[in-house]
Amino acid sequence: MTSRSFRTDENDAFERPRRHTKPRTKDRPDYSTAEIGMIITVDRGRFRVLVAGPEEERDVTATKARQLGRTGVIVGDRVRLVGDTSGEEGTLARIVAVEERTTxxxxxxxxxxxxxxxxxxxxxxxxxxxxxxxxxxxxxxxxxxxxxxxxxxxxxxxxxxxxxxxxxxxxxxxxxxxxxxxxxxxxxxxxxxxxxxxxxxxxxxxxxxxxxxxxxxxxxxxxxxxxxxxxxxxxxxxxxxxxxxxxxxxxxxxxxxxxxxxxxxxxxxTPGVRSFGLSHVTRESLIAAFADLAAIAATCPRGCSHETGAPECALDVAVAQGDLGADRLESFRRMLDSGQ
CATH class of the missing domain: 3.40.50.300 (P-loop containing nucleotide triphosphate hydrolases)
Known part of the structure; x- marks a missing residue:
């Protein structure tokens, strides 16, 4: 499948200068000491960022560096900020990098x-x-x-x-x-x-x-x-x-x-949803979330779909031998069917 990519660091946008151009500097900006905050909400191109200070937290309004792309920052992200991070009314900071995400x-x-x-x-x-x-x-x-x-x-x-x-x-x-x-x-x-x-x-x-x-x-x-x-x-x-x-x-x-x-x-x-598409989820990533099932499925024939009726599926063998509960397999396959 195709995934929209985005940059998590403004430095990623730097490239070799084109011909007949004179770059202002050869040095890329260093944001390693920039303040870090958490994205609280996003509203029409403005981001509310909670920044921890030495005495109290600050609610900072920020915009996003153009190089980060359209979908580069979401709620829950930990980001690096430059500019005015005082949080005072009328001030605006700039998000220049997104820290590595855990999930x-x-x-x-x-x-x-x-x-x-x-x-x-x-x-x-x-x-x-x-x-x-x-x-x-x-x-x-x-x-x-x-x-x-x-x-x-x-x-x-x-x-x-x-x-x-x-x-x-x-x-x-x-x-x-x-x-x-x-x-x-x-x-x-x-x-x-x-x-x-x-x-x-x-x-x-x-x-x-x-x-x-x-x-x-x-x-x-x-x-x-x-x-x-x-x-x-x-x-x-x-x-x-x-x-x-x-x-x-x-x-x-x-x-x-x-x-x-x-x-x-x-x-x-989050806003209420009426549909939840799963084209980004693979069968392999789903079964990998269940350690016991993944261990059994590792012995399945190559290309096994693990669905009901799959020939020689090791999951069915495990149920027949009493090593896996039938209700657990049934519940897993219901999810598997919903994600395909």
């Missing part, structure tokens, strides 16, 4: 789209938010988001909302074979357990429009003020209430000291 969550517009769309960088937990009713759960969408998370190497967490309208038992049982942890919430419910699993993590919230994702974020972070909306009674679909991704700091857990508040964790809220 990148991506999707494509649909399964025929050859271009990856990075959503969030450096997240270590993927919270898939889905409603138990109004709108009803879409397991196909859950499976697709899970595939993208496993491909990116991000720990998944399934969060079931609106538990006052329907029970979670069926969905919990469906994803238990994959070892996906589940949290269940309803309006006004105690969120202590949810806060605990988010504490100290950088969690990206992803979900279908109308599942109550923004409502949950507002309950976890009272000053988040994320927009909320109702589900259309005719179509059964929710409308987009968040137009851009934003990183929000979680308040410290009860009993935590203010000194440790900065490490309380982050929630990265």
């Amino acid at each position: 990148v969550l991506r999707r494509t517009a649909d399964d025929d789209d050859p271009y990856e769309r990075p959503i969030v960088a450096n997240a270590d937990q993927l919270v898939i938010v889905t409603a138990l009713a109004d709108p009803p759960p879409r397991t196909g969408m859950i499976d697709r988001i899970l595939v993208a998370g496993f491909d990116a190497g991000i720990d998944p967490l399934l969060c079931l909302t609106k538990a006052d309208l329907a029970g979670p038992e069926e969905l919990v049982a469906q994803y238990a074979p994959l070892g996906v942890p589940v949290q269940t919430v309803s309006p006004g419910s105690d969120l202590t357990a949810m806060r605990q699993v988010l504490s100290g993590r950088r969690s990206v919230f992803v979900g279908h429009s109308g599942v109550g994702k923004s409502t949950l974020v507002n309950a976890l972070i009272p000053d988040a003020h994320r927009g909320t909306g109702a589900v259309n009674e005719v179509t059964g679909r929710g409308r987009h209430t968040s137009s851009s991704a934003i990183a929000l700091r979680l308040p410290p857990l009860d009993g935590a000291t203010e000194e440790g508040a900065a490490d309380g964790g982050w929630v990265i809220d």
Whole structure:
């Protein structure tokens, strides 16, 4: 597939001078001592960057160096800044480099789209938010988001909302074979357990429009003020209430000291999605996310698809011999089918 490439360092744009030109200098700029900050949100070509200072953090507005390209900086990125990084009103810094990412969550517009769309960088937990009713759960969408998370190497967490309208038992049982942890919430419910699993993590919230994702974020972070909306009674679909991704700091857990508040964790809220293309995910990268399955699949015949009915697939042999649970293989193959 084709992937849109981007530069992560302004130096990458430097090249040998063309003929009949006189370069101003032979030296490339050195940004090794430039200040580092984290991208909080992106809005019409302006970036909010959180920069840690010796006494307090600063909220800096920045633009991006032209050489970084159109999609070179996303929420969660750690970037290097030059220019005015004071954060004072009316000032503007410039992003000149993106630090190496630990993870990148991506999707494509649909399964025929050859271009990856990075959503969030450096997240270590993927919270898939889905409603138990109004709108009803879409397991196909859950499976697709899970595939993208496993491909990116991000720990998944399934969060079931609106538990006052329907029970979670069926969905919990469906994803238990994959070892996906589940949290269940309803309006006004105690969120202590949810806060605990988010504490100290950088969690990206992803979900279908109308599942109550923004409502949950507002309950976890009272000053988040994320927009909320109702589900259309005719179509059964929710409308987009968040137009851009934003990183929000979680308040410290009860009993935590203010000194440790900065490490309380982050929630990265993303706009609701109605589709999740996976043309960037390969069969090999998906099975590699499951160590036990990958070890068994290594003995499969060359070119084995690992799908149901694949001739002499070692996964089926392992089930027959009792070395692999049939429910785990079935759940894996459901994801495999959704990603192809």
